[in-house]
Amino acid sequence: MRLVVARCQVDYAGRLTAHLPMATRVLMIKADGSVLVHSDGGSYKPLNWMSPPCTFAEEVDDEGVASWTVTSKTGDTLRILIEEIQHDSSHDLGIDPGLQKDGVEKHLQELLAEHPATLADGLRLVRREYPTPIGPVDLLCRDADGNRVAVEIKRRGEIDGVEQLTRYLELLNRDPLLAPVRGIFAAQLIKPQARTLAEDRGITCAVVDYDALRGLDDPTDRLF
Amino acid sequence: MRLVVARCQVDYAGRLTAHLPMATRVLMIKADGSVLVHSDGGSYKPLNWMSPPCTFAEEVDDEGVASWTVTSKTGDTLRILIEEIQHDSSHDLGIDPGLQKDGVEKHLQELLAEHPATLADGLRLVRREYPTPIGPVDLLCRDADGNRVAVEIKRRGEIDGVEQLTRYLELLNRDPLLAPVRGIFAAQLIKPQARTLAEDRGITCAVVDYDALRGLDDPTDRLF
DNA sequence: TACTCGATTTCGGGG
C-alpha cells in the first residue's frame, strides 16, 4: 500500500468519461495495482478510481512532472497528472482476515423461517427458498386454514419487492395443487408507496422487528 | 485529512453489526470526522467506515493503548482499537472542485430524444420526461402510423426497468386521448430476463449504441 | 426535509 498526497489532475475513460481538475488529493495505490483518489470529504466512495485487476505505470517527463497511467483489461484507463507531491510513503499490510457481518437479509430470513407465526397467527413453514421458474420464493407457508401463503422478505420494503412477490403469486396460483396462494410482504421497514401497492393487490404487509426476533430465538444459540 | 497505518481491531454497530479482527490497515480520517478503514486489496469500498455527519473521539488508556470511537447522530458507532501505529500524518487538502462526468443515462436520453428514429423507423418525439401521476416517462413519441409510443431508457436494461415501463403503459392507456400506447425498452445492454419479460408483455426491446449515437449528433457541438 | 432513482454502483452467492 502506497499513500501519496499530491496536487493532481485525473482523467478517466471507460464506461463513461470523467475529469477532475487540478487540486490536492490523497492517492491510494493498493498492492494489486488498483488506485483510489480521495478528497477530504464526501463518503467512502473515492472521487475516482480504478478497480483491480489492473496495471499501474509511473513515468516522469523531461521537466520532472510525474504521470500515472492505470489500465484495466477491459480498456478502461485512469490517467493522473502529478503537479506537486506533499507526501509519499509505502506500507506492508499483509492480507486482511476479512469482515464478519450479522443482521443482513439472510439472517432475517432464517429467523422468520424459525418463527413464521410472528407474521400471522397459526402460520407454519412449508419450505424456505421454494423454487419457481422465475426464482425462489423466500418462504412458502400454510396458514391456520391450511391455505398456502408466499412470504417475500426484505430488509427495506420497497416497490420492487412487491412486484417480485406479485410475480411469484401469479405463477404459484396457476398451479391447481397450490392455489389459492396469498402473499405476505415482510420487512423491517415498509415504504408508504410499497404498502399502498401491496394492499391494492391484496398482499398483507408485516413489519418485522429484527431484535425482537433474535430474542425469540433459542438463547443457547448465542452463548458461544 | 489524517492518514494512519496501524494494527487495529474494528467493531461497527448500526444497521447491522460487523467485526474486523486485529490486523494492519490504513485508517483515513477526513476533515468532517468520517473514517474509512482500508485493507491492501478489494476495490474502492472500505472494509468498514463511518459516514458523515459524525463525531470522532480519541482516548488513550493507562497502558497507552489508543481507541477511537466514531458516532453518528442515528446511533451508529464505529469503535477502533489501535494496537500499534506504523504511520500517522495530517494533510491540508482544501475543498475539491469536484468531478465532471459524461456518458451517464441522462446523456443517453438526450441523444435518443434527438434521434428517436434510431429506435424505430419513422418514430418522432412528442415530449421528453412526459409527466404521469407515477413519474415522468423518458420519451413519449408517435410512430409512423401516428400511434403513441412510450420509451423507457436505461444504461443497463434489467427487470425493474420493464416493470417501470409496464406501469407507465398501464396508466397512459387509461387515457382515451392517448391510447393505444405501445412501449419500447431501450438500453445499451438488455439482460435476458428483462428481454423475456418485456416481450411477454408486448414491449419492444431496442439495444442502443451510445458511441454511434454520439457520432450521429451534430459535430459542431463537440468542437472543444 | 423526505422520497425516488441512477451508479464506472460494488459485492457475494449459485448455477
Add this chain to the structure above:
DNA sequence: CCCCGAAGTCGAGTA
C-alpha cells in the same frame, strides 16, 4: 464465468 440480487449502498434531483 455469467447471472442475479442485496447493500450500513451513496448522492443528486425534486416535490
